Amino acid sequence: MNLTLPMGACNAHCHVFGPRERFPYATEATFIPAKDAPKEALYALNDGLGLQRCVVVQSSCHGFDNSATEDAVAMRPQSYRAIALLPTDIADTELRRLDAVGFRGVRFNYMSHLGHHTPIDDVIGLAARLEPMGWHLQIHGSPSLLTDLAPALRRSPVPVVIDHIGRVDAAQGLHQQDFRALLALMRDDRFWVKVSGMDRITRTGPPYEDAQPFAKTLIAEFGDRVVWGNDWPHPNHAGPVPDEQQLVNLIARIATSEAQRERLLVANPQKLYRFGDNT
Template sequence: MATTEAPTFVARPSKPKLKLPRGACDTHVHVFGPGARFPYDPGRATVPADAPKEALFALHDYLGIERCVVVHTAAHGFDNAATADALAARRGSYRGVALAPTTISDAKLKALDAAGFCGVRFHYMPHLKTGASIEDVIAFGRQLAPLGWHLQIHMHADRIAELAPAIHRAPVPVVIDHMGRIDASLGLDQPNFQALLRLLDDRNVWVKVSGCDRATRQGPPYADAVPFARKLVAEAGDRALWGLDWPHPNHRGPIPDDGQLVDLIAEMAPSDGARRALLVDNPQRLYRFSTRE
C-alpha cells in the first residue's frame, strides 16, 4: 500500500509585517484533494498529503491576499476537477491554469474557460513527466489564442537557452515559472540566469518571482535568492508576477513560512509602485480578473 506524504506547508505561518495593496494577487498555488473526493493520479509510489481549498482560502484571508491563480497540480494529472472546484468557490477572484494534452478539443478548452481557467502549464523538469515537445506546445498556443489564454512553462534552469528559440515564436503570452528554477549559489552572472534575462527581452514573455525557497542554497531567509527576484522585477517589472507556491510540493529544504515569503516582497519590489505592479496591475492584465467581486 502506498504511504501518505507528510504535509509540506506550515499550518500556522507567521503574520507578515508587509501590508499588501488592495487586490493583491498570489499567482501560483495548488490545491491537493481531498483525495477522498478528487482521486490522485494512479501509479504514484506515495499519496500526496491533502491541501484542500479551505486551507488555501484561510491562508489567503490571514495574509491579506484577495486574488489568486490556482495552478493545477500534476498529482491530479489531466483531471482538473479539484482546481475547478476551488475556482467555483471563489468565482471572479480566483483563476486557474490547467494541465492538458496538446490534443485537447476546443470544446473541452471552452468548458475550462467557462470554469475560470485561462492558461495551460507544461513541465520540463526531471522530477515531473514531460509530455509534449516544446514545438508541439508552441503550436498548441494557436488553439489557445482565441480564448485569450497563455502558456506556462516550468523548466529546469539548464534548459532555458535550449527552449528559448521556440518560446520566442509563441502566438500567446508565455509565463516562466519560479525564476527559471535557477541555482542561487551560482550568482547573478551565471549563464542560466543571463539566458532568462535575454528571454525576457521578448515582451511576450512573463516571469514569476516565486520559488526563492527553491533557488536558495542557504535556506531561510533566502538572502542568496532574493537578488534574483529583485533583478527580474527591475528588468521586467511590468511582466513580473508573484506567488507563494503553496503548499510547496516536492520541497527539499525546510518547509517555508508563508508569512516570511510575503515579507520578502518588500525586498523584491522595494517601492510602492513596483509592488502594486507586481501584485495588482500585472495579474489584472494577464489573468483578466473580474472587476465585480
C-alpha cells in the same frame, strides 16, 4: 511588522491537493502528497495573509483531471483563476468550457521528477488554439530549458510565463549563464516570469538572501511582466517548508517601492489572469 499588501493583491502561484476521497490522485502521478491540501485551507491562508486574489495551478498529482482546481476556483469565481494541465490534443469545446469557468493558461512541466515531457512543437501548436481566448503558456523546468527551448518558445503566439525564476541556482550568482538566458527571454515582451520559488533556488535557506537579488533584478528590469506567488503547499520541496508570512514580508525586499508592489501584486496579475471578467 508584517507587510501590508495593496488592495487586490494576488497569490499567482499555488495548488490544491484533494481531498482524495472526492478528487482521487492520478494513478500515473509521479508524486502523491503525504496529506491533502484542500481549497478551504488555501482560502484561509490567503485570507489571513491579505491575498485577495489567487491563481490555482493544476498539480501533476492530479494529472489531466483538473476537477480539484476547477472546484477551488468555482467557489470564488470573481477573485480566483486557474492554470490547467492538458494534453495538446484537447478538444476546442473543452478549452472553451475551461475558459468559461476561470482557466487562463496551460502549464507544461520539464522537470525530470515530474515525468513525461510534452514535445515543444506540440506545445506551440496548442498555443495557436489558445490565442483567441487570451490564454498563455506556463513553463516549468530545469534552468537548461531556458537555453534549449528558447528558439521554440519564441515562436509562441501567446505570452509565455516562466515559473520560479527559471529554477536557476542562486549559488551561481547573477552572471551565470542560466540567468542570462532568462534575461534574454525577458527582453522579448511576450515573456513573463514568476518570482515565486526563492525558497527553491536558494542555497543558504531563509530569508533566502542569495535568491533575493534574482527576483529584485527581474522586478527592476521587467516590472510590467512579473508576478508573485507563494507556491503553497510547496510540493516536492527539498528544504525546510517556508514560513508563509515570511514569504509575504520578503516582497518588500524584492519590490522596494509601493509602485513596484502595486504592479507585481495587482496590475500585472489583472492583465494576465483577467479577474472578474466572467460575470
